[in-house]
Amino acid sequence: MPLVSQRAAPAIFGHMPELPEVESARRIIDQYALRRVIEEVDDSDTYVCRPHTPGEIRSALLGRRLSAVHRRGKSMWCETTGVGRSRKPGPLLGFHLGMSGKIVVGKANGSEVDGGDYWERGRKPGDLRFSRFRLSFTDGGFLVLVDPRRLGRVRLDPPVEKLGPDAAVVTREEFQSAMHRGTAPVKARLLDQEALAGVGNLLADQALWTARIRPSRPVDELSTDDVDRLYDAVRESVADSLANGGVHTLSFIPARRAGGTCPRCGAALQVGVVGTRTTWWCPVEQT
DNA sequence: TATAGTGTTATCGG
DNA sequence: ACCGATAACACTAT
Numbered sequence: 079m080p081l082v083s084q085r086a087a088p089a090i091f092g093h094m095p096e097l098p099e100v101e102s103a104r105r106i107i108d109q110y111a112l113r114r115v116i117e118e119v120d121d122s123d124t125y126v127c128r129p130h131t132p133g134e135i136r137s138a139l140l141g142r143r144l145s146a147v148h149r150r151g152k153s154m155w156c157e158t159t160g161v162g163r164s165r166k167p168g169p170l171l172g173f174h175l176g177m178s179g180k181i182v183v184g185k186a187n188g189s190e191v192d193g194g195d196y197w198e199r200g201r202k203p204g205d206l207r208f209s210r211f212r213l214s215f216t217d218g219g220f221l222v223l224v225d226p227r228r229l230g231r232v233r234l235d236p237p238v239e240k241l242g243p244d245a246a247v248v249t250r251e252e253f254q255s256a257m258h259r260g261t262a263p264v265k266a267r268l269l270d271q272e273a274l275a276g277v278g279n280l281l282a283d284q285a286l287w288t289a290r291i292r293p294s295r296p297v298d299e300l301s302t303d304d305v306d307r308l309y310d311a312v313r314e315s316v317a318d319s320l321a322n323g324g325v326h327t328l329s330f331i332p333a334r335r336a337g338g339t340c341p342r343c344g345a346a347l348q349v350g351v352v353g354t355r356t357t358w359w360c361p362v363e364q365t
Numbered sequence: 366t367a368t369a370g371t372g373t374t375a376t377c378g379g
Numbered sequence: 380a381c382c383g384a385t386a387a388c389a390c391t392a393t
Contacts, residue, residue, distance in 0.1 A: 094371040125389075152372080177372050178390080208390095227390045229372060260382055271373080279371045325371065354385075356370085368393090375387080 093194060093326060095175040097152060097245055097276035098319040103173075103181040103193045104149045107156065107221065110183040110191050112144050114215035115161055126210040126225065127232050135171070138234055139213070142168050144221075150244050151275025155236055172236025179210075179223055179230030186217035196226065245276035246316045253309045257297050264300060264308070265293035266353030277312065279355045280325045280334070285311040287330045287340075292364045293352045334358040 093099060119136035121127045127135060139158060146157040152175065158168035173181070180194030182201075190203045201224065211223040211232045223230055243252045256273040257264070267273055268282045277285070286293050288311035291304055300308070319325045329341055338347045340360035348361045 096371055099371085174373080176389095177370070225390095227370085227372095227388095229389065231373085262383060266383080269372090281371085283371095331371095355372090366393105368391105370391100373388090375385105377383105377385080379382090379384105 093324060094177055094196060095152065095179060095194065096278035096281055096319075096325045097316060098324050099180075099194060100152045100154060100175060100276075101149055101246075101320060102324070103175065104147050104154050106181055106183055106191050106193045107144070107147045107154070110185060111213075111215075111221045112147065114217055114219060115143050116140060116213050117216045118212075118214040120209075120212040120214075121232070123210045123228065125228055126223070126230055130233060135232065135234055138169050139171065144171065144213075150238055150241050151271055152278070153236060153238055153241060153275070155238060169234045170236065172231070172233050172238070173223065174231040174236075175223075176225060176227065176229030176231060178227040179225035182222045182224050184218075184220040184222070186215075186219045188218075241271055241275040242273045243275065245274055245281075245312055246320065248274060248309075248313070250306070250309050253312070254305055257300060257305050257308070259297070261296045261298050263294045263352050264291060264297050265355075265357060267297050268312070269353050269355065274312075276316065278325070279357075280328070280331055281312075281315055281319065282355075283334060283358055284315045284325070284328045284330045287360060287364060288315060290363050290365065293357050293359050294350075330358075 116139050119139050121135040122132050142158045142160055144156040145159045148155055155170045155172040158171060159165045178196045180196060183191045208224045208226040209222045210225045210228055213221040223232060242256060257267060265282050268277045289307040291308060315328060319328055333341055333347060340347060343362055345360055345362040347358050349358050
C-alpha cells in the first residue's frame with residue numbers, strides 16, 4: 079500500500095489587496111487621517127521604507143499634515159503641507175500595501191478604523207504586532223501600515239508616473255494600445271502595472287473568464303473583438319468589485335479552488351501558472 | 366516540517 | 380533599447 083504524502087493543508091488567507099481594497103484604504107485615510115498634525119514617525123523598518131534610511135521620512139514629515147490622498151492602480155500617495163502660516167507643500171508620502179498590507183487609523187478618542195482583513199481571524203484593536211510604519215498625530219491618534227509579510231512599501235515621492243492608466247477609469251483607446259504591443263500572454267499583460275495599473279491576479283482571472291479568453295493567449299493573437307470584450311470585462315469587474323466591497327465579491331472567484339466548476343457551463347476548471355501566477359480558467363469556454 | 370500566498374522589482378538573455 | 384521570463388524579496392498559519 080502506497081504511502082500517501084501528508085500534504086500540508088492549504089493556508090487559509092484573508093483578503094489581500096487589489097485595486098478595490100486599496101481604494102477602501104484610500105477612503106479611510108481621506109476620511110480619518112487628513113489635516114491632523116504629525117508629531118512622531120516610526121520609519122525604522124528599513125525594508126518597508128526602502129530606499130530611505132531610518133529617520134529620513136521622519137524628518138521630512140514632522141510637524142506637517144497630510145492634506146490629500148490619491149490612488150492609481152494599487153499605489154496611494156498623500157500630499158503634505160506645513161502648519162500655520164506656512165502651508166508650503168512638502169514631499170509626497172507613498173503607500174503600497176503589497177501582499178498583506180492594510181491601513182489602520184486610530185482616532186483621537188481611542189477607537190480604530192481597520193482597513194482590511196488579511197488574517198482570517200482578523201485583528202483586535204491595539205494589536206500592533208505587524209505594524210511596519212506609523213504616523214502619530216498630536217491628538218493622540220495614529221496611522222499605521224499593518225503588514226505581516228513586509229512586502230508593502232512606504233516612501234517619499236513614489237514614481238507613480240511609471241504606472242499605466244488606472245483600471246477603473248482607463249479608456250478603450252488606452253486599453254487597446256496597452257494590449258497592442260509585444261507577444262506576452264494576455265494575463266501577463268493585464269498584470270503589468272506599467273501597461274495598466276490596478277489589475278491583480280484575481281481581477282485578471284475574473285475579467286478573462288468574463289471575456290471568454292484563455293489567459294495564456296499571446297496578445298498579438300487577440301482579435302479586435304477579443305480586445306473590445308476584454309476591455310468591457312475589465313471595466314465591469316473593477317466597477318463591480320468597487321461597488322460590492324472587494325474582489326471576493328466577484329462571481330468567478332468562489333469557483334477558483336480545487337474541484338471548482340465554471341459558473342456558466344459547469345465544466346471542471348483548469349489550473350496552471352500564467353505570468354508566474356496561479357491561474358484558473360474554463361477550458362471549454364475560454365479559448 | 367514544508368508549503369502557498371490576490372505583489373513588485375532587479376536582472377538576465379534574446 | 381525593448382520585451383519577456385525568472386528569481387528574489389519576507390513572513391506566517393497550517
